[in-house]
Amino acid sequence: MNAKIHQLWQQLTDSLWFIPGLMIVSAMVLGLGLIELEVYYPIRGSTEYPLLFGVGAEGSRSMLSAIASSMLTVAGLSFTLTLSAISQVSGQYSPRLLRNFMKDRINQFVMGYFTGSFAYCLIVLRTIRGSDELTFVPSIAVLTGLLLALGGVLALILFIHHIAESMQISTIIYKIMDETTTAIDRLFPQELGEPAPAGTLVDKAKRLIDAPEGWITVTASQSGYLQQIHSELLLEWAVDHQMLVRLEYAIGDFVGKGFPLLSVRPVNERQDAIVLTSNESEALQDCLQLGRYRAVEQDVRFGIQQLVDIITGALTPSTNDTTTAIMAIDHLCVIISRLAARPFPSPFRAEDGQLYVLTRSASFAQMVADAFDPVRISGKANHAIFVTLLRVYERLTAHTHDTARLSVIRQQIKLVREASDTTLETSYEKELVNAL
Structure with a gap:
């Protein structure tokens, strides 16, 4: 469509x-x-x-x-x-x-x-x-x-x-979690053509993803958040025109009118420079959906952001609702654990051994940081939040055996312990945190 x-x-x-x-x-x-x-x-x-x-x-x-x-x-x-x-x-x-x-x-x-x-x-x-x-x-x-x-x-x-x-806040939190986990089940993994095989093509993709030369830029015709990427249409266009397509933004990013939206170049690097027609530029823009707001349908980070908003709002001095914050953290744990157990799709897509699409997406480390960094900062001097976070991290380690992801979780544990040592005032509170 x-x-x-x-x-x-x-x-x-x-x-x-x-x-x-x-x-x-x-x-x-x-x-x-x-x-x-x-x-x-x-x-x-x-x-x-x-x-x-x-x-x-x-x-x-x-x-x-x-x-x-x-x-x-x-x-x-x-x-x-x-x-x-x-x-x-x-x-x-x-x-x-x-x-x-x-x-x-x-x-x-x-x-x-x-x-x-x-x-x-x-x-x-x-x-x-x-x-x-x-x-x-x-x-x-x-x-x-x-x-x-x-x-x-x-x-x-x-x-x-x-x-x-x-x-009821419990219903609101559950609906956000349910909508986000449903999106995760649909998107991770999501196969688009063939993942770029390890080795030469991946090295080439990493070299081209930020290369400034040789690209023809297609600018956004309107301002808005990148809500969806119609992957099949994008890959089909790239294969039909024998073009390498590079997205300049990730899902959930804001794009201003006239900003570079995506870039293209011939898959054959020796081919002479080409010029895109207005119809071709419009067809490329039709593969992407910009809107006034973010949507969870392809933007898992927005679901995380909604729960983080509830947590940080509950931890403000004027509200001071630790119970609501802990409830939202528990549901946030479900989302991150689902991500921890899933292989992320490759951002580089190929067809018949030829690289065609370069996309940008958030890594597991970025999603964990989006989820827990604001919570840790807002929950400073609150030992109940630190204890809940450490218990959440313990659960997360049981959902993945990936060394890099375990390292990300251990880094979060280290940050929580450092925050508890510097912000908690009583030895009793520190002992509760250090006991975990």
């Missing part, structure tokens, strides 16, 4: 209005369909089934008017509750959590249900006739409106329960 189309679709499905909009249209179509059904296949509801359809024109109007009014009122209430939850969570924990509430499917469904029921009642109301000359009451449509109202009671109960649960 083209990057722009994929980005548009993602923005639509994550927005607060798209699913409610679809449900409103669906409700209007349902209302019109039931009315047309009764026009062509009329039933004598009031006489044959009085318990179900025994409502006259005036009674149907009154009932549907009451349902429409109540549905619109409850829709406004649900919208107010959603905004209140968003305001409280973003202010208390992190503003980066706001999108998690906006793209919540239950919130979108409930708002769509109430507004859709309102639209349905309006559609049916306009067709009811009760004059002496002509009487028309779409019995099935009126009964459906009553059923929608009864379903609205259940939807309201579900919504209130969901909002109350969603605002």
Whole structure:
């Protein structure tokens, strides 16, 4: 899928209005369909089934008017509750959590249900006739409106329960961890063509990744965060054009308009210099997705950042919520342990023994630093945080046998012990840390 189309679709499905909009249209179509059904296949509801359809024109109007009014009122209430939850969570924990509430499917469904029921009642109301000359009451449509109202009671109960649960910090932390680990399972390892074999091609890739000469630069047409790399499209373009493509930014980095986004050069180093056409430059940019915000879909570090924001916010002097910080550290441990156990995909990709794509990505050491350095700094003079970190590092060592990764974890252990020696005030606290 083209990057722009994929980005548009993602923005639509994550927005607060798209699913409610679809449900409103669906409700209007349902209302019109039931009315047309009764026009062509009329039933004598009031006489044959009085318990179900025994409502006259005036009674149907009154009932549907009451349902429409109540549905619109409850829709406004649900919208107010959603905004209140968003305001409280973003202010208390992190503003980066706001999108998690906006793209919540239950919130979108409930708002769509109430507004859709309102639209349905309006559609049916306009067709009811009760004059002496002509009487028309779409019995099935009126009964459906009553059923929608009864379903609205259940939807309201579900919504209130969901909002109350969603605002709990344990739920917020778990959802971040779950979304991030799901992304890890999908991305690590992610095979794109063939990994560049060890030896000559890797040496060549390392030489070219930062080489300034011989490259043609493609600049960004807009500013934003690099959200996704459509790897298959990028490799396919490189193979078709026999070009070596080098990305200048990693997933999650901010790119300014006019900044170098990627660079290309012929795979044959002896080939004369080439010039990219505007269509070729546009095709290359379509392989990358820039947006106003970071997304966890390919950016695991953003999931880590959200948990770190919660931890550092909880450890501020004004909040001083060590329990929340420890809870988030435990969930952060799950993410890093999943990374520690996975082989990272090679940033250099080849096809048929030929190097084609050079990407930039965070190493395990960088992700560990992103996760734990801010926590250690914010948790200074707090022995409970130091003890939790040391226990987390002990768990992490059981998830990897890679020498380099174990060295990274040991370095973090050393930093925690140094911080505890210099920031903890009592010998009792130091003994608790040193006992681990």
